[in-house]
Amino acid sequence: MKIMAIGAHPDDIELGCGGTLALFKKKGHEVYLLVLTSGEASGDPHVREKECAQSARTLCADKLFFGNLPDTKITDGIETIKQIEHFIDLIQPDIIFAHSYKDCHQDHRNSGMAAMSAARNSKKVLLYESPAALKDFIPQLFVDVTSTFDVKLKALEAFGSQASKVYFRGNNIDYKRAKFPHVSNASEGLARYRGFQAGVSLAEAFEVGKFLLEIEDNTKK
Numbered sequence: 001m002k003i004m005a006i007g008a009h010p011d012d013i014e015l016g017c018g019g020t021l022a023l024f025k026k027k028g029h030e031v032y033l034l035v036l037t038s039g040e041a042s043g044d045p046h047v048r049e050k051e052c053a054q055s056a057r058t059l060c061a062d063k064l065f066f067g068n069l070p071d072t073k074i075t076d077g078i079e080t081i082k083q084i085e086h087f088i089d090l091i092q093p094d095i096i097f098a099h100s101y102k103d104c105h106q107d108h109r110n111s112g113m114a115a116m117s118a119a120r121n122s123k124k125v126l127l128y129e130s131p132a133a134l135k136d137f138i139p140q141l142f143v144d145v146t147s148t149f150d151v152k153l154k155a156l157e158a159f160g161s162q163a164s165k166v167y168f169r170g171n172n173i174d175y176k177r178a179k180f181p182h183v184s185n186a187s188e189g190l191a192r193y194r195g196f197q198a199g200v201s202l203a204e205a206f207e208v209g210k211f212l213l214e215i216e217d218n219t220k221k
Helices: 012-026 045-058 078-091 106-118 149-157 181-198
Strands: 002-007 030-035 063-066 095-099 124-128 141-144 203-211
Touching (some): 002 106, 012 203, 030 078, 095 106, 106 124, 181 203
Parallel strands (some): 002 030, 095 124
Antiparallel strands (some): 124 203, 141 203
């Protein structure tokens, strides 16, 4: 299968579904990443793109694409929809992962809504949660990422320029004493919580944007 993940900024995809993407690669599927901005509002865009490329290599992604939308100014309108549509047409993915629009960051929210419009002809769209997800985010689907969570952590380590952000470092006030303490705080805590809900050790959670259930024909066996 071909898997496509869409994020508004560098690190969004890794935070939201990095373990799931690593699991798809482990199982032999193709993984493509589309990052709509260069994250210039939160640092040097060249640095952030390099970090994103390093993270993509850690995930063994087949291809990383960058859009040309302005950071903090993504809309849910035709410009964003057409950009996402272009890459959907190019990749022809079987499953699309995108931001949940139940999110307090306008770029996340708007890119999620635009992705739903752009993927109107796609069969499966799953919406991941970000650190800015609202309490209204209610997952209906869980993925056991226990076997690939270490890959997710390694991918997140690439984003050193963002290490001081609260959503990375969590409540660790001594974050400067370790190289990447943010990884084991926010990400692992959420994965353990979602894992508890799903009945596994570590999980990533998704809302179902669209899911066409295709039932195999067993009558001829």
